[in-house]
Amino acid sequence: MRIIVIANQKGGCGKTTVTINLAACLAREGQRTLAVDLDPQGHCALGLAVPEEQIEVSIASVLANDPGKEATPDLSRVIWQISSNFDLIPSKTDLSLLERQLAGVEGRECRLRQALRSLEGRYDFVIIDTPPTIGFLTESALYAADEMIVPVDTGYFSLHGLSKQLETIRQKRTEWGQSITLRILANHYDVRTKLGREILAELRKRHGDAMFTAFINFNTKLKEGASLGQPITEYDPASAGCRDFVRFARELISLKPTERALTAPIVVTETKPPVAPTRTPEEQSLMARADALAADADKLLATTQTLIGGNRKPIESQPRPTPDDTARKIEQIYGPQAISGGVVFRVQALGAHRVQLAGDFNDWNPDRTPMQHVADDTFQIKVPLGPGRYRYRYVIDGQWRNDPANYQVETNPYGELNNILDVAAVGSIA
Ligand SMILES: Nc1ncnc2c1ncn2[C@@H]1O[C@H](COP(=O)(O)OP(=O)(O)OP(=O)(O)O)[C@@H](O)[C@H]1O
Ligand SMILES: [Mg+2]
Incomplete structure (x- = not known):
């Protein structure tokens, strides 16, 4: 067995x-x-x-x-x-x-x-x-x-x-x-x-x-x-x-139960992404794609802030991002982000038609916060939340889901998991 x-x-x-x-x-x-x-x-x-x-x-x-x-x-x-x-x-x-x-x-x-x-x-x-x-x-x-x-x-x-x-x-x-x-x-x-x-x-x-x-x-x-x-x-x-x-x-x-598996110790590299010139061609192309994604994310964020009156600098006037900045930005493309006047929630939902947000800030009523389809598989909404601790989940085509970009979770009374969001101040999520 x-x-x-x-x-x-x-x-x-x-x-x-x-x-x-x-x-x-x-x-x-x-x-x-x-x-x-x-x-x-x-x-x-x-x-x-x-x-x-x-x-x-x-x-x-x-x-x-x-x-x-x-x-x-x-x-x-x-x-x-x-x-x-x-x-x-x-x-x-x-x-x-x-x-x-x-x-x-x-x-x-x-x-x-x-x-x-x-x-x-x-x-x-x-x-x-x-x-x-x-x-x-x-x-x-x-x-x-x-x-x-x-x-x-x-x-x-x-x-x-x-x-x-x-x-x-x-x-x-x-x-x-x-x-x-x-x-x-x-x-x-x-x-x-x-x-x-x-x-x-x-x-x-x-x-x-x-x-x-x-x-x-x-x-x-x-x-x-x-x-x-x-x-x-x-x-x-x-x-x-x-x-x-x-x-x-x-x-x-x-496969036999022990055949073809990880044998050598695993080298933990993710916490500090490798920097050029030690990158292989594959890594370089992956990072180039990451750069493009980060630029897309910036554009997306810029649009959001124009809509809500943010004061971010135009993309052209910002210094060129370093590889570490890029890796950090990729992590920030999805998940919640505190900005002036609230929090932007952004989620990738492949092939989804309808994505909603529910949390303790809206009585867990997803109908109150339908998310906007802003790019390929990306859905987004800005919610006016001040500093504090919030619990939330996404509802993707009727199914309640956790936020894959947020590792902070806790079990709710129904035995399911809620994501936790600690908003400390504008621009920072604890
Ligand atoms: N290969 C696939 N093609 C299309 N949809 C998929 C595929 N794999 C998973 N999904 C869909 O993605 C969503 C998440 O998958 P699933 O529930 O299996 O993930 P999970 O790891 O069990 O999630 P959780 O961590 O919440 O338990 C579901 O809606 C599922 O139907
Ligand atoms: Mg599961």
Whole structure:
């Protein structure tokens, strides 16, 4: 039984999409597969049409059980059959309360592994979906698994913080005296964009050994299937999205559990981007593209400020940006930015038709703050907010989402994650 965790701290990179569709394709290939949702947001159940109100016993009650004192709970009570060879352990929002409930309990992260190991012989693959945070739930999944797949979207932020995150995970496993097979899957790939091609090339250069040969293209059928509660094998088996996942599943089956993974220690380079002339031609072209993007961002910001009466200097009169400035600017293209008279929220939402903003500043009513479609896949809105701490989320074509450009999150009472925004003063977000 191969236990594989799907993890990446970055929200919206495709963890749930990969869990659902990989599991469905493994099952189609004749592998007995169990998907486990360890994210209190419950997106696996949503994506596979399991009604939350009918989930009576959840994985939370299994993990709450003290294996030292009580009998191992009967896992079959929490398993739902989705289709032939494909089962799911769904999550409910009660999972989010568990972290506090088990605070300080020794060995709490070992419980999931113990519970899953009781299913040995019943499944060929167990695929675990995790939330976009490193806390008790993700640590339990990391402890339970022998293999890890990191889905990476091939967009602007894919390389930011990735190596650091991979190294943190490896260090955690080393602390526990275990090793883990770590592999990377490129997702959201769009061959038509130069940036997408450059980022895939860069990923292969940095993490070549650990990259799956297969990758998942951006395909709207994957989004549609999820919103209708169907894996791609059911929603559109003839789609390019299904072909990509079948190819990926076959590659995974053909790899031995420890084959072709990250072996050498990961060099953490992101915090200080390399400077010329040590750059390779690929890096140079990536930075040239970054410069162009930063210029676009400036133009975008200049437009916004003209609309609201800002006093930014014209682009031409500003000094030429250094490479470090450029890298910083790229991070600032998306996410919230405090400017005179409020905060500009900007988000990239590939292929989206309608994007709204909801937060404690508008009673969580997305209809009050529809975002404007300002460029290709970019949506933006300015909200008049003064200094203070705010919580917010985006609603993309009806689905509530976290801001992938903002790592600051906290769990809300429904077990979902809100982004946090600390506005200290104009031009600065703490
Ligand atoms: N290859 C793809 N093509 C098109 N849409 C995709 C693809 N991968 C993911 N998506 C869409 O992107 C959005 C985010 O994906 P998903 O929910 O799988 O990310 P996640 O990492 O699980 O997010 P979170 O961190 O919030 O749990 C969803 O609307 C999903 O349908
Ligand atoms: Mg998810």
